[in-house]
Amino acid sequence: MKDLKLGGLKSHDYHTLMQQLLPVAIRGVLPKHVRDTITRLCFFFNVLCNKVIDVSKLDDMQREIVTILCLLEKYFPPSFFDIMIHLTVHLVREVKLCGPVWYRYMYPFERYMKVLKGYVRNRNRPEGCIAECYIAEEAIEFCSDYLCGVDTIGIPSSHRQIELTKPLSGAIVHSTSDDELHQAHRYVLANDAETDLYIEEHMVYLRAKFPHKARSKKWLQDEHNRTFAIWLRDHVAHVVDYSTHQVSERLKWIARGPSKHVLKYSSYLIDGVIYATKERDDIRVVQNSGVSLVAKTMQVASAKDKNPIVSDMVFYGVIEEIWVVDYHKFQIPMFKCNWVENNNGIKIDDNGFTLVNLNRIGFKSDCFILASQAKQVFYIEDPEDPLWSVVLATPSREYFEYIEGEEFEDTAIHYQCFSRGLPSMDVDGGDDNKPPCIREDCDGTWVENN
Numbered sequence: 001m002k003d004l005k006l007g008g009l010k011s012h013d014y015h016t017l018m019q020q021l022l023p024v025a026i027r028g029v030l031p032k033h034v035r036d037t038i039t040r041l042c043f044f045f046n047v048l049c050n051k052v053i054d055v056s057k058l059d060d061m062q063r064e065i066v067t068i069l070c071l072l073e074k075y076f077p078p079s080f081f082d083i084m085i086h087l088t089v090h091l092v093r094e095v096k097l098c099g100p101v102w103y104r105y106m107y108p109f110e111r112y113m114k115v116l117k118g119y120v121r122n123r124n125r126p127e128g129c130i131a132e133c134y135i136a137e138e139a140i141e142f143c144s145d146y147l148c149g150v151d152t153i154g155i156p157s158s159h160r161q162i163e164l165t166k167p168l169s170g171a172i173v174h175s176t177s178d179d180e181l182h183q184a185h186r187y188v189l190a191n192d193a194e195t196d197l198y199i200e201e202h203m204v205y206l207r208a209k210f211p212h213k214a215r216s217k218k219w220l221q222d223e224h225n226r227t228f229a230i231w232l233r234d235h236v237a238h239v240v241d242y243s244t245h246q247v248s249e250r251l252k253w254i255a256r257g258p259s260k261h262v263l264k265y266s267s268y269l270i271d272g273v274i275y276a277t278k279e280r281d282d283i284r285v286v287q288n289s290g291v292s293l294v295a296k297t298m299q300v301a302s303a304k305d306k307n308p309i310v311s312d313m314v315f316y317g318v319i320e321e322i323w324v325v326d327y328h329k330f331q332i333p334m335f336k337c338n339w340v341e342n343n344n345g346i347k348i349d350d351n352g353f354t355l356v357n358l359n360r361i362g363f364k365s366d367c368f369i370l371a372s373q374a375k376q377v378f379y380i381e382d383p384e385d386p387l388w389s390v391v392l393a394t395p396s397r398e399y400f401e402y403i404e405g406e407e408f409e410d411t412a413i414h415y416q417c418f419s420r421g422l423p424s425m426d427v428d429g430g431d432d433n434k435p436p437c438i439r440e441d442c443d444g445t446w447v448e449n450n
Helices: 011-025 032-048 055-075 083-098 107-118 126-144 178-190 193-209 217-242 249-256
Strands: 172-175 261-265 267-270 273-276 290-299 309-326 331-340 346-348 354-356 368-370 375-381 389-393
Touching: 011 032, 011 107, 011 389, 032 055, 032 083, 055 083, 178 193, 178 217, 178 309, 178 331, 178 368, 193 217, 193 249, 217 249, 273 309, 290 389
Parallel strands: none
Antiparallel strands: 172 261, 261 309, 267 273, 290 309, 290 375, 309 331, 331 368, 346 354, 354 389, 375 389
């Protein structure tokens, strides 16, 4: 902290700082044109390090890095430009020749060097210690294949076959209110594949019973939400008793409804990702309570709008409670979240950062989601305005297969927190009212244009 320098980090640590944290950290500490140039460099590495590269955009990226280096030369002293800064201009050409950069990362080799350093017991003879321990480990690994009941060196098989969805904390039995239980049960019914046909059938029933009121899509949706659970319970019971139509055992228990007592957890593992409540995060140095969800929603222009539009919308929120709803024969983990109000609580700035105001809470009548639907995000307080937080997304672990004949999808959206990719930037130097950045410590060279 005396020298204000970072040291002792691996290259992966520096890349994480540069690609994710540096653009946020400098938002309020540098002039806009300098800040935008550095942010531009971070965006360039973000796109360059994607696992899927769009070949048609490589030429644009090459022109981009040339412009960035020219702008850096305007704003930084000559001592800043060593060989490492110059080498960035060749990275796009390397991608053209060798493919995505993650095939050539040095991270695995750096990790293994740490393993080799751990073999050293006598610092006077480091090479001998490494060779001796390496040979001993290889011999034991070879012999273990011929010994009965002996596992090889490494993580035990019981740990490798770890369950990907399970609670990580103790459970508290909680007796819910009727409104909260109905809200959670309604969301389960709306997102279960076996109830899709019954949802359509209930909509037809409401249109036939209330032909005049059903002309309003908003009234129809509200009435469906209010009565569908009771209608489904009675309808499935009638089908089971008086019809030959087969109803699955799972649908019978879902239609019957959940138990009023739910299990509440403070931390849960969902598909290998740790989620925690906001209350648990407040007493720890890590953050696992931020979630986002892409869902179809009914967008209403005003309170008098009777024909809203259904479209996809991104929601951001914080986990308030983690429930495991008991349907007697099976259990469903759910998140009760405080969702940010979309109209005034979410915005996107000029550089493509998504910012949310976590104090503006909305959707209080629809605060539950299935835990399997959540996408983990992180919130960093915006240095420019403490009321807002910058959204950072985790890298996607999924593989997006390219199908021939379809338009190439921008996989950067799945990987990055910057929704607009590489944003446009004024290369003329910022505001007209501010003087341009000019170095006065050296004489310039005049070049005549022929």
